[in-house]
Each structure stands twice: as structure tokens, then as C-alpha cells.
Amino acid sequence: xxxxxxxxxxxxxxxxxxxxxxxxxxxxxxxxxxxxxxxxxxxxxxxxxxxxxxxxxxxxxxxxxxxxxxxxxxxxxxxxxxxxxxxxxxxxxxxxxxxxxxxxxxxxxxxxxxxxxxxxxxxxxxxxxxxxxxxxxxxxxxxxxxxxxxxxxxxxxxxxxxxxxxxxxxxxxxxxxxxxxxxxxxxxxxxxxxxxxxxxxxxxxxxxxxxxxxxxxxxxxxxxxxxxxxxxxxxxxxxxxxxx
Amino acid sequence: xxxxxxxxxxxxxxxxxxxxxxxxxxxxxxxxxxxxxxxxxxxxxxxxxxxxxxxxxxxxxxxxxxxxxxxxxxxxxxxxxxxxxxxxxxxxxxxxxxxxxxxxxxxxxxxxxxxxxxxxxxxxxxxxxxxxxxxxxxxxxxxxxxxxxxxxxxxxxxxxxxxxxxxxxxxxxxxxxxxxxxxxxxxxxxxxxxxxxxxxxxxxxxxxxxxxxxxxxxxxxxxxxxxxxxxxxxxxxxxxxxxx
Numbered sequence: 001x002x003x004x005x006x007x008x009x010x011x012x013x014x015x016x017x018x019x020x021x022x023x024x025x026x027x028x029x030x031x032x033x034x035x036x037x038x039x040x041x042x043x044x045x046x047x048x049x050x051x052x053x054x055x056x057x058x059x060x061x062x063x064x065x066x067x068x069x070x071x072x073x074x075x076x077x078x079x080x081x082x083x084x085x086x087x088x089x090x091x092x093x094x095x096x097x098x099x100x101x102x103x104x105x106x107x108x109x110x111x112x113x114x115x116x117x118x119x120x121x122x123x124x125x126x127x128x129x130x131x132x133x134x135x136x137x138x139x140x141x142x143x144x145x146x147x148x149x150x151x152x153x154x155x156x157x158x159x160x161x162x163x164x165x166x167x168x169x170x171x172x173x174x175x176x177x178x179x180x181x182x183x184x185x186x187x188x189x190x191x192x193x194x195x196x197x198x199x200x201x202x203x204x205x206x207x208x209x210x211x212x213x214x215x216x217x218x219x220x221x222x223x224x225x226x227x228x229x230x231x232x233x234x235x236x237x238x239x240x241x242x243x244x
Numbered sequence: 245x246x247x248x249x250x251x252x253x254x255x256x257x258x259x260x261x262x263x264x265x266x267x268x269x270x271x272x273x274x275x276x277x278x279x280x281x282x283x284x285x286x287x288x289x290x291x292x293x294x295x296x297x298x299x300x301x302x303x304x305x306x307x308x309x310x311x312x313x314x315x316x317x318x319x320x321x322x323x324x325x326x327x328x329x330x331x332x333x334x335x336x337x338x339x340x341x342x343x344x345x346x347x348x349x350x351x352x353x354x355x356x357x358x359x360x361x362x363x364x365x366x367x368x369x370x371x372x373x374x375x376x377x378x379x380x381x382x383x384x385x386x387x388x389x390x391x392x393x394x395x396x397x398x399x400x401x402x403x404x405x406x407x408x409x410x411x412x413x414x415x416x417x418x419x420x421x422x423x424x425x426x427x428x429x430x431x432x433x434x435x436x437x438x439x440x441x442x443x444x445x446x447x448x449x450x451x452x453x454x455x456x457x458x459x460x461x462x463x464x465x466x467x468x469x470x471x472x473x474x475x476x477x478x479x480x481x482x483x484x485x486x487x488x
Contacts, residue, residue, distance in 0.1 A: 027387060028382065029385075086417055088414070088416055089415045091415045142271055156382070159382065171331065171333045171334075171377070175332065
């Protein structure tokens with residue numbers, strides 16, 4: 001397994017939240033969980049059920065008595081919290097933290113991310129134990145987040161840094177985007193079928209009509225498979241036309 | 245309210261998930277919810293309780309009988325789904341979709357984002373009704389996501405596009421980062437207190453020791469408040485030294 005940050009829940013209250021955290025972690029490819037003095041049992045049926053199949057993370061979770069012990073072997077610790085205003089501290093948004101953590105891990109630095117108890121969040125002393133603060137940008141009018149959702153959002157940002165996939169692409173179902181020659185041939189075929197159209201016969205209107213038609217299809221990145229569909233439809237329509 | 249995309253849940257099953265979706269939407273500053281044939285009542289106590297204070301979104305939600313009706317007044321529709329492989333379709337990851345939706349909204353285009361039923365996701369016909377697909381990048385070994393978490397992640401990406409805050413900064417609690425002159429004065433003060441130190445007296449070792457000390461403090465972006473703390477500590481230590 002590549003080096004990855006440890007997720008540390010400080011005094012989590014509910015077994016369900018620990019289970020949902022494990023699920024969120026697995027969603028994001030994070031596998032190392034530490035728990036500081038959890039109130040409920042993280043291996044209870046409730047926790048395992050809430051983990052939706054991510055119970056291996058719960059089973060491998062390590063329990064500590066204090067935050068200080070839980071971070072003792074780490075070299076860089078991040079505190080997820082909105083409350084740090086009275087401390088002089090580097091603050092990352094979740095995306096920036098994910099980049100920083102990824103870079104640190106690549107350099108072999110052992111990283112951990114702290115998440116506080118459900119109701120109160122991390123206390124000042126736990127924030128002071130950490131090297132930087134992580135803030136999740138959310139609507140300030142309604143930013144209360146379930147513990148596992150906070151883990152999900154930070155984990156999601158981390159996961160995005162681990163993958164190298166295009167931001168956007170045309171899913172072509174195995175067919176190819178038509179090259180210009182194929183497209184121009186199709187345009188000619190279509191125009192051929194339009195010989196009897198009134199607008200097409202009008203020398204003034206024809207160029208504009210043709211450009212419009214070209215633009216409709218050129219905005220779509222038509223594939224060769226789709227061109228065949230279009231050929232079939234136009235043939236069908238013009239056959240019907242001739243039969244009239 | 246600025247123009248923003250509509251969130252459309254297609255045949256959601258559980259009231260709890262509709263409530264949690266409302267909560268996730270409000271977390272992300274999204275307020276317009278549409279429901280296509282919900283199985284349970286989106287205004288039930290269960291739904292309202294799960295919304296954690298975002299019940300205004302549930303109360304304002306509009307219910308439709310079909311996806312087609314729910315998107316009829318929209319101009320650009322996005323389908324959140326992992327299953328689109330057999331369709332020729334533009335695919336965005338969540339961040340790219342958020343950018344695209346934001347740009348469309350800025351251009352006055354009415355946008356909607358479809359989310360499918362809990363167990364099955366959107367069916368092919370609903371995907372075909374949409375202009376583009378949104379994929380949430382997640383660990384392929386465990387990508388099952390609660391409905392409200394899918395809404396949260398897409399909404400979070402959308403919210404990030406609406407804000408203009410720095411990725412990272414030093415939270416200084418009202419104090420200023422010390423300018424170099426203040427820092428150099430502090431270094432001189434510190435060196436003055438080190439006159440009796442053995443390494444400092446060694447002409448060969450001194451330059452290196454001084455550079456090390458400078459680097460420790462220069463990596464930290466010390467603030468003027470922190471400099472005062474350091475002055476106080478060094479004074480205290482050197483006083484104690486003299487008393488010995």
C-alpha cells in the first residue's frame with residue numbers, strides 16, 4: 001500500500017458514526033483509522049452495520065487513551081476544525097490540505113488528520129498539537145456536518161490527488177469520433193437529399209442553412225456509429241418522401 | 245438568490261435520505277429540490293429530523309410524476325451516475341461538472357442535476373434525458389455511496405466554485421507577521437544572550453549555529469506577538485542563568 005495519512009477520530013461518541021467513517025474512508029481509499037477514547041464500541045453490530053462492508057477498517061483500528069499518544073509516531077498532523085481563530089496557525093482548505101498531505105506522504109512524511117467529537121469538535125489543546133488546520137469550505141449559514149461527512153469530504157479531496165483521470169471526456173462506447181472527412185461526406189449526403197427543399201433552392205438562403213446544419217452537428221462531436229444512425233434516418237425519411 | 249442548479253432526486257426511497265439530502269444541500273448553499281415520485285413522504289417527521297434544520301428545503305421541494313416533467317423547464321441537465329458506458333455522452337467528474345454548471349448558470353442557463361434511486365441509480369432513459377453525465381471519483385473497490393453523500397460531494401464541488409477564498413493562509417489572530425527587521429533584531433538579541441555558549445564562542449561553529457537558529461524561526465512565519473513571547477522566554481532563561 002502506498003503511504004497514506006492516518007485518520008484519527010478524537011473521542012467519537014456514536015458507534016454508527018465510527019462505522020460510517022470507516023465507509024467514507026474506504027470510499028476514498030483510506031484504510032488506517034485511529035480512535036482516541038471512543039465512547040461506544042467501534043466493533044459493535046451497530047458500527048459494523050453502518051460501515052456497509054468497510055468493517056476491515058474498524059477491525060484494524062487502533063485505540064489510544066489520548067490524542068498525544070495517537071499522534072506520537074506521526075511527523076505532520078492536521079486538525080480538521082472551524083475553530084482556530086485564537087491560534088496562530090497555517091490554515092488549509094480541504095483541497096489544499098489534500099495536496100499538502102499527498103506531497104508530504106510522497107516525501108515519506110508520516111501524516112495524520114484529526115477529527116473532533118461530534119458535538120464540540122476538537123478542543124484547543126488538540127488543535128495546538130497539530131501542525132496545520134484543515135477547513136472544509138461550506139455554507140457559513142449551515143455548516144454543521146456529520147462526523148463521517150467531514151471525513152468523506154477531506155478523504156474525497158485526498159483521493160482526487162491520488163488519481164490521474166481526465167476532468168471531462170466523451171464516453172464513446174467503443175465507437176470513434178468521426179474525422180472531418182467523414183463528417184463532410186455526411187454533410188454532402190444530407191445536402192444531396194435536400195435538393196428539393198425550398199430554402200435550399202434559394203441561392204440567398206442556402207449558405208446560411210448549410211452553415212446552421214453544419215454547426216448543429218459539429219457542436220456534438222458525432223461518432224462514426226452515430227453517423228451511421230443519421231445516414232439510416234435520412235435515407236428512411238427521403239425514401240418515404242419519394243413514395244409520397 | 246443567485247441562479248443555481250436544481251437538485252432532482254428521481255424516485256428516492258427513504259424519507260431519511262430526502263432529509264439528509266436537504267441537509268447536504270444547505271451545507272452547500274443549494275436550496276432548490278425537486279422529487280420525482282418519492283416512495284416515502286418527504287415532509288414526514290423522519291425526513292424533517294434527518295434534515296437537521298434544513299426543513300425549509302423539504303417544505304419548498306416540488307414533487308413531479310416523471311423525470312421528463314421534472315426537467316421540462318430546464319435547459320441543461322446533468323445525470324449523476326456511474327453507469328453510462330453504453331451511451332455516447334459527455335462525462336464530467338464532479339469538479340468539472342461544478343465548473344460547467346457554474347458557467348452555465350452565469351450565462352443564465354437553467355440547470356438541474358439528477359440523482360437516481362438509492363439501490364439502482366438512474367436508469368438508462370433518465371441518463372439519456374440529460375445532456376451530460378457526472379461521475380464522482382471514488383475508490384473503485386468501494387464506491388457505494390449514500391444518496392445524500394452523492395448530493396453532498398457534487399454540492400460541495402459546486403459551492404467551492406461560488407467562493408473566492410485563499411487555498412491556504414496563516415491565521416494570525418490579529419497579530420502581524422514580523423518583518424525582517426524585527427526578526428533580525430530578535431536574532432541579534434538572541435545571539436547576545438548566547439555570548440557565553442561554548443559553541444557560540446567557537447569561531448568555526450558559530451556561523452553554522454547562527455544559520456540553523458535563523459532557519460528554525462524563518463520557516464515559521466513568526467508574528468510580532470510570538471516574537472514578544474520569545475523575547476520574554478529568553479529573558480527569563482538568561483535571568484535564571486545569571487542567578488545560578
